[in-house]
Amino acid sequence: TKRGVLLVVAGIQTQVYRVDPVNGTFGDGDDTVTSFDVSRHGALDPEGIVYDAVRDVVVVVDAPSSTIYELDPVTGDLKDTVTVGFDT
Numbered sequence: 884t885k886r887g888v889l890l891v892v893a894g895i896q897t898q899v900y901r902v903d904p905v906n907g908t909f910g911d912g913d914d915t916v917t918s919f920d921v922s923r924h925g926a927l928d929p930e931g932i933v934y935d936a937v938r939d940v941v942v943v944v945d946a947p948s949s950t951i952y953e954l955d956p957v958t959g960d961l962k963d964t965v966t967v968g969f970d971t
Contacts, residue, residue, distance in 0.1 A: 885936055890956070892932040892943060897922035899932065899941065899959060919959025921945070924952055 889902040889909065898918045905913045921929055921943055929952075931944030940962055943952045953963040 885939060886956070890932055890934055890941060892921075892929050893918075894930050895928050897926050897929060899929075899943065899954070901957075919954075921952060921954070921959065923959075924954075924961045924964070925950060926952060 887904065887907065889904075891900045891902065892898070893900060897920055899921060900916055900918045902909065903915045903917075904911075905915060925948050926943065926945040927947035929943045929945040931942075933942045934940075934956065935942060939956060941954045941956045941959075943954060945952065949967055951965040951967060952961065953965075954961060
């Protein structure tokens with residue numbers, strides 16, 4: 884992201900993890916990990932995640948709820964949703 888963090892979505896756990904390398908180097912022992920739960924917005928098993936640097940948002944795809952969630956990359960606050968039809 885613009886903040887130099889790695890974002891990972893944890894599916895059935897409905898968590899988005901933010902890994903901050905603190906000094907710019909991942910895996911050297913000083914990384915910090917925080918998370919936010921996307922189930923509070925209705926996600927059931929999110930499997931897709933992308934960061935939009937132009938808009939500075941995280942986009943999470945959740946097939947079980949047929950929804951794409953647009954979230955604040957730091958707080959996980961909901962910015963917008965798009966309901967779509969997924970073939971599962």
